[in-house]
Structures are given as structure tokens and as C-alpha cells.
Amino acid sequence: MSLEQQLLQRLAALNPSHLEVVNESAGHGGYFPGKESHFKVVMVSDVFQGLRSVQRHQKIYAAVGDLLxxxxxxxxxxxxxxxSEWQGQDTSSPECAHAPKTS
Structure with missing residues (x-):
């Protein structure tokens, strides 16, 4: 099972109403086809209600554990x-300084 699939499976335990796992490895140095090293998670879940940002991250870290x-x-x-926070949020990622150059 790919790392992306494992992330999706483990994060499903947090009962998300929206879950997006994006493999951003291609935008980073040392990339080769099939590499899985850099990911972005966009998640909306009621389990985050009343939690500060760092506490939300801790919940996600606990769910994915040894994959990190x-x-x-x-x-x-x-x-x-x-x-209630989800609408209109910009979740785009900045470019990596070590991204492979295309020319």
C-alpha cells in the first residue's frame, strides 16, 4: 500500500467531512517518479472543535505516527x-527552493 493510501486510511479515523491528501514530492529536490516524501493534508473534522492549531496537528501526528x-x-x-472555518481557505503550498528545474 502506498504512503498516500496509508495516510488516507489512518486519517479516516478522525471522521473527516473533507479529507485531501496531496503527494507534493514532485515539487522537491531529489524527486523521481513514484517518490513519496512530501505530503499536504487538508482536513475538516469536528474533532478539531475547540482545539488550537498545535493541538489539531498533534491529533494528526498521533494518527499517522510511524509514517513520519x-x-x-x-x-x-x-x-x-x-x-465553519473551511470556506475560502487558501491551502496552496509555496514552491520549494530545491525543486527540480524545468527548462
Missing amino acids: APSKIHALAIHAFVA
Whole structure:
């Protein structure tokens, strides 16, 4: 099972009303086809109600646990919302300074 699929499976336990897992590895240095090292998670869930941003991230870290290891996921960008916060949020990622150059 791919790392992306494992992330989706584990994060489903937080009962999201919206869950998006994006493999952003291609935008980073050292990329090769099939590489899974950099991901972005956009999640909307009631379990985040009343929690500060760091507490929301901690819930996600607890769910994905051992996937955040040097031999697996190198970077995980997290955008965690409750439904009332979700509309109109910009969850775009900045370009990596070490991204492969296209020319």
C-alpha cells in the first residue's frame, strides 16, 4: 500500500467531512517518479472543535505516527479546520527552493 493510501486510511479515523491528501514530492529536490516524501493534508473534522492549531496537528501526528520517519514521509504540511472555518481557505503550498528545474 502506498504512503498516500496509508495516510488516507489512518486519517479516516478522525471522521473527516473533507479529507485531501496531496503527494507534493514532485515539487522537491531529489524527486523521481513514484517518490513519496512530501505530503499536504487538508482536513475538516469536528474533532478539531475547540482545539488550537498545535493541538489539531498533534491529533494528526498521533494518527499517522510511524509514517513520519526518515525512510518514509520527510515533510507533512497540515491544514486542519472545523467546518465553519473551511470556506475560502487558501491551502496552496509555496514552491520549494530545491525543486527540480524545468527548462
